[in-house]
Amino acid sequence: MMLRRLFAGVTLTALLIQPEPVVAHTQKEPTVIGHRGASAHRPEHTLLSYEAAIAMGADYIEPDLVSTKDHVLVARHENEIGGTTDVAVRPEFSDRRTTKTIDGRAVTGWFTEDFTLAELKTLRAKERIPDLRPDNTAFDGLAEIPTFEEVVQLAQRHRVGVYPETKHPTYFDSIGLSLEEPLLDTLNRYRVRKAYIQSFETANLREMRKKTRLPLVQLITFGGKPYDWVVSGDPRTYDDMVKPEGLREVAAYANGVGVDTRRILPVGPDGKLLPPTTLVRDAHRVRLAVHIWTIRNENSQLPLDHRLGNPASPVFPRATGDVMGFFGRLLSLDIDGAFCDDPSMCRAVVSSRSR
Numbered sequence: 001m002m003l004r005r006l007f008a009g010v011t012l013t014a015l016l017i018q019p020e021p022v023v024a025h026t027q028k029e030p031t032v033i034g035h036r037g038a039s040a041h042r043p044e045h046t047l048l049s050y051e052a053a054i055a056m057g058a059d060y061i062e063p064d065l066v067s068t069k070d071h072v073l074v075a076r077h078e079n080e081i082g083g084t085t086d087v088a089v090r091p092e093f094s095d096r097r098t099t100k101t102i103d104g105r106a107v108t109g110w111f112t113e114d115f116t117l118a119e120l121k122t123l124r125a126k127e128r129i130p131d132l133r134p135d136n137t138a139f140d141g142l143a144e145i146p147t148f149e150e151v152v153q154l155a156q157r158h159r160v161g162v163y164p165e166t167k168h169p170t171y172f173d174s175i176g177l178s179l180e181e182p183l184l185d186t187l188n189r190y191r192v193r194k195a196y197i198q199s200f201e202t203a204n205l206r207e208m209r210k211k212t213r214l215p216l217v218q219l220i221t222f223g224g225k226p227y228d229w230v231v232s233g234d235p236r237t238y239d240d241m242v243k244p245e246g247l248r249e250v251a252a253y254a255n256g257v258g259v260d261t262r263r264i265l266p267v268g269p270d271g272k273l274l275p276p277t278t279l280v281r282d283a284h285r286v287r288l289a290v291h292i293w294t295i296r297n298e299n300s301q302l303p304l305d306h307r308l309g310n311p312a313s314p315v316f317p318r319a320t321g322d323v324m325g326f327f328g329r330l331l332s333l334d335i336d337g338a339f340c341d342d343p344s345m346c347r348a349v350v351s352s353r354s355r
Contacts, residue, residue: 029354031337032346033163033291034058036077040297040342043127043136044084045075046143050154057347060161060196062339063151066168067177072117073148073186077128079168082109085123086141093119102171103227113177120145132298132318148183152190161194162187165219169204170228180204184212198258201228206253215255217291222260244282256289256336264292264333271304273329280333292330293339295346297323324349 037049038056050061063075079102082088087096087110096115099108112120125143127136148164155162166172166179173179187195198217199205205216218241225237240246242263250257259279266274283290299307300317306326309319327338327349340346 030331030335030350031059031291032057032343032350033337033339034061034343035294035339035341036064037061038341038343040133041136043125043139043143045077045146046125046139047146047150047154048139048143050146050151053343054154054158054160056342056344058160058340058343059337060163060194061151061155062163062165063146063148064165064167065148065179065183066112067172067179067182068112068115068117068120070116071177071182073179073182074112074117074120075146075148075151076112077167079112079172080107080109081112081123081145084128085110085125085145087123090123103168104230113172113175117147132300134318149186149190152186152192155194156190156192161196162192163196163198163217165198166201166204168227169199169201170231173204180208180211184208187212187214196256201226202253203228209253215289216253217256217258217289218250218254219258220260220263222262242279242282244285247283247288248286251286251288254288256291257283258291258293258339261292261294261330264290264330264335265303267303273303273305276333280335284334289336290334291337291339292335295323295327295330295338295340295342297321297342297345302326328353 034050034053036044037046038052039049042049042052045063053061064077065073066076066079067073076084087093093110096110099106100111121144123145124141125145126140127133130137152162164183166183169179183197196215196217197208198219200219200221202218205218209216220238220241223238229236241250263277263279265276268274280290296302297320298318299309299321302321302323303326306322308321309316323342323345327346330338331349331353338346
């Protein structure tokens, strides 16, 4: 990582500005996080999506961050943008299509790190999964790719928090476009107090722990292992990370964990939910907050127990299921927050339980 090379003008005092008190398991009401904005209703990672999430009651909006060629952070789920922008039909950029190895996997397409910010701003966003969310295609072509700075400005205007994720930090570090310095620089220039910083990797969180007092969140998938562990040859996996001893290690550098819902409520071979695990209890014992991902509306994104409608219908997979019932079930397990594609659904459940 390149955190030792701090951006010009960012002093140690600035890096150590006091944020809101770190949230472990002490809050009264679960946090609603607009996952990529309100991605159930607008193309993800656009100002349109973030604005909708704020209007729907999100406490935080979540930008995934990647870098441009000129080292500006922008909000995209991946650095490959063929599926989320109109770049594929822009003849002036046809020669930018290429194949790269990202976290050990070959990916073909167009990549943010091969474009300057000015070039990316000429593109327009589109819905990433139009078959599942056809209504969102009504907004295709309307929104630019936002910078992280623009997302922070929007959040501050509306007094909500930001929850940025560093995407592929080892990869971006390897090409000289480290994500952490511009991330911390932006948060400090705007004196952001209400924020979490998240990553699926561990090394960059450990390094940022030395540079900021803002709460850090270790993301944990249902399988696999952090890519920095792959590179270093560490034999452990995310399964080891959720064991009591693994959570104690995470608590040494992070304030919370962001976990796949299946880590809390497993799903059996028949698609139905199994009894809950002890993860929430184990994390709380070492003062780690537990945020879950992702609460989605569509039947195809819900466990079998919470799907609604006629399975024979051609629109059944994208019909809204019992998302509120599923989320309520997870809230009963004492989670501290949730990433929601439809923040209004999650806000309604949280509010109803607070009466």
